[in-house]
Amino acid sequence: MLGDTSSRSRWRRILESRFDREFLQKIQALPTRQNEYGYDPFGFHRDEALVAVFIGHILYHYYFRAEVHGTENVPEGRVLLISNHSGQLPFDGLVIGSAMVFDRDPPRVVRSMIERFVPTLPYVSYVLSRWGQIIGTPENCRRLLCDDEMILVFPEGAAGVSKPFSKRYQLQGFGMGFMRLALETRTPIVPVAVIGAEEQAPAFNLKPLAKLMGLPAFPLMPFPPFFPAIPLPSRYRVYFGEPMRFEGDPDQDDDELAPAVTQVRNTIQSMIHLGLKARKHVFW
Amino acid sequence: MNDPGASRIVITGVAGRLGRLLAKKLHRQGGVEIVGIDRRPFEDKPADLIHARVDLRSKRTRDVFRSRRVSALVHLGLMHDPRLSRRVHHEWNVVGTQHLLEYCQHYKVPKVVVLSSAAVYGPRPENSQFLNEDAPLMAAQDDPGAMTLVEADMLTSSFFWKYSEGETVILRPVHILGQVANAPSNWLRMERVPMLMGFDPMIQVIHEEDVVDAIALALAPGIRGIYNVVGPSEVPLSVLVREARKKPFHIPHFAAPLLSKVFWNLGRAPFRGTELAHLRYVCMVDGSRAREDLGFKALRTIKEAVCAAVEHTAH
Numbered sequence: 001m002l003g004d005t006s007s008r009s010r011w012r013r014i015l016e017s018r019f020d021r022e023f024l025q026k027i028q029a030l031p032t033r034q035n036e037y038g039y040d041p042f043g044f045h046r047d048e049a050l051v052a053v054f055i056g057h058i059l060y061h062y063y064f065r066a067e068v069h070g071t072e073n074v075p076e077g078r079v080l081l082i083s084n085h086s087g088q089l090p091f092d093g094l095v096i097g098s099a100m101v102f103d104r105d106p107p108r109v110v111r112s113m114i115e116r117f118v119p120t121l122p123y124v125s126y127v128l129s130r131w132g133q134i135i136g137t138p139e140n141c142r143r144l145l146c147d148d149e150m151i152l153v154f155p156e157g158a159a160g161v162s163k164p165f166s167k168r169y170q171l172q173g174f175g176m177g178f179m180r181l182a183l184e185t186r187t188p189i190v191p192v193a194v195i196g197a198e199e200q201a202p203a204f205n206l207k208p209l210a211k212l213m214g215l216p217a218f219p220l221m222p223f224p225p226f227f228p229a230i231p232l233p234s235r236y237r238v239y240f241g242e243p244m245r246f247e248g249d250p251d252q253d254d255d256e257l258a259p260a261v262t263q264v265r266n267t268i269q270s271m272i273h274l275g276l277k278a279r280k281h282v283f284w
Numbered sequence: 285m286n287d288p289g290a291s292r293i294v295i296t297g298v299a300g301r302l303g304r305l306l307a308k309k310l311h312r313q314g315g316v317e318i319v320g321i322d323r324r325p326f327e328d329k330p331a332d333l334i335h336a337r338v339d340l341r342s343k344r345t346r347d348v349f350r351s352r353r354v355s356a357l358v359h360l361g362l363m364h365d366p367r368l369s370r371r372v373h374h375e376w377n378v379v380g381t382q383h384l385l386e387y388c389q390h391y392k393v394p395k396v397v398v399l400s401s402a403a404v405y406g407p408r409p410e411n412s413q414f415l416n417e418d419a420p421l422m423a424a425q426d427d428p429g430a431m432t433l434v435e436a437d438m439l440t441s442s443f444f445w446k447y448s449e450g451e452t453v454i455l456r457p458v459h460i461l462g463q464v465a466n467a468p469s470n471w472l473r474m475e476r477v478p479m480l481m482g483f484d485p486m487i488q489v490i491h492e493e494d495v496v497d498a499i500a501l502a503l504a505p506g507i508r509g510i511y512n513v514v515g516p517s518e519v520p521l522s523v524l525v526r527e528a529r530k531k532p533f534h535i536p537h538f539a540a541p542l543l544s545k546v547f548w549n550l551g552r553a554p555f556r557g558t559e560l561a562h563l564r565y566v567c568m569v570d571g572s573r574a575r576e577d578l579g580f581k582a583l584r585t586i587k588e589a590v591c592a593a594v595e596h597t598a599h
Binding site: 042117123125135 | 409410411412413414480481482483484485486516517518519520523536537564565566585586
């Protein structure tokens with residue numbers, strides 16, 4: 001907790017002094033459905049999210065020095081951002097969120113889906129919810145899309161983020177859930193390709209140990225600190241593709257849904273290939 | 285009082301805070317004869333209210349239904365008292381409710397309203413932010429104390445199908461605040477309000493009088509089904525504590541069950557510690573069905589509800 005009201009406002013002043021007035025005005029103008037206490041129904045609080053904006057600012061501009069293309073492709077209203085997921089630590093989500101805040105005019109809040117065990121963790125649980133993140137249930141997504149929000153989904157899930165370095169930039173299997181949601185709520189899908197996250201933590205997977213401990217993966221890196229705790233400062237390149245619109249019955253079988261999902265997956269894969277081709281160096 | 289044309293409404297648990305508020309509200313509206321069932325004494329009861337001082341479990345409860353045609357039953361008598369054993373809870377909540385529903389079917393009571401609670405969904409980490417009426421009732425999974433409340437709720441929902449001639453309504457209000465003696469109000473009345481360190485889930489609360497309004501709306505003919513009843517909006521727990529002008533007392537979540545048990549045994553805590561999950565996880569509901577079908581909207585603010593609980597006057 002940020003403490004009582006006076007220390008809260010002191011923190012706020014310090015944070016606000018880091019940004020120019022025009023940017024802060026844009027943040028204040030972010031469309032949310034706040035109640036009289038400043039909270040939206042999912043626990044997002046604009047003032048407390050300023051901390052996330054500040055952390056994002058440091059990492060996005062100075063650490064990962066992200067280069068972003070195609071933010072103009074992200075429309076107003078309800079949107080599903082579908083991205084590749086990689087790099088052991090979910091900094092790709094943070095960079096995509098920052099891109100929508102710093103490099104889109106007007107800025108938008110990205111609500112990404114967090115794992116269902118996160119609410120069991122002290123501090124992390126409520127801090128993430130104040131920053132606008134949501135538990136990844138279809139019901140939550142449906143509700144937010146109906147309220148014209150933007151949701152970030154990594155359809156590869158844990159299989160994508162924890163894949164070994166040898167499989168870098170190869171998309172893993174996509175879940176179907178996002179397509180059902182898009183069809184049901186008639187939401188455009190914006191494919192997103194993130195280049196650079198793979199190199200932040202080049203790891204291999206110690207499968208027997210993962211199996212023993214009941215974890216989806218047990219990543220190890222060949223250099224200290226061996227565990228993927230601090231990402232390497234690889235340069236991020238993020239590409240937002242043109243919105244894709246699909247129509248059909250959201251309750252159809254997986255087999256019938258698969259071509260549409262494959263179409264999104266292929267689009268992201270080809271955006272990754274183009275991005276890798278254009279990249280001159282991993283770190284700058 | 286003995287106007288044969290008046291409809292007769294039976295209220296169980298009438299001597300409780302909600303029962304008294306409802307009885308007064310219906311009494312003011314007029315045209316009804318109110319029979320309250322409660323084994324507790326009913327101080328300053330309205331003169332023409334009939335108080336049947338019987339135990340819900342006894343056969344004498346049946347006489348209330350037998351003697352005259354009852355037009356509605358409002359069952360507010362579900363009990364959740366950590367001081368009493370699970371056996372008593374079972375007898376009261378499950379067997380007692382079952383008997384009441386049997387009487388309603390037998391004597392063809394056209395309207396049955398049961399006040400359950402949104403807590404029957406259970407606070408769990410994987411909950412969606414807003415649960416609708418079709419969500420499974422998971423409260424008993426981690427809190428055996430809530431078992432009989434879930435059972436009573438399920439009994440009533442199956443009664444809904446068994447007795448299709450009548451109209452059955454289950455109301456599941458969120459945490460009720462006010463002069464009621466329930467867990468959330470008692471929690472806010474504590475000198476230092478306990479919270480779990482590092483957890484501050486969103487929560488919904490409702491003023492007791494808003495709940496009474498919802499019950500009165502549910503008595504209208506044509507209304508049947510299950511309704512979540514929500515307050516004005518959603519806030520983190522810490523905001524409630526702040527509004528109550530109390531200081532929170534943060535306990536690490538791993539030590540909380542043991543500590544609350546110790547404090548309970550010393551008689552210093554109003555909880556046994558089984559409800560701790562409410563301080564940790566989200567258990568919020570979607571009240572849109574009640575808004576659309578009942579036309580219900582909570583009129584009291586969060587601040588008013590909190591103040592009513594801590595017996596402050598509005599600031």
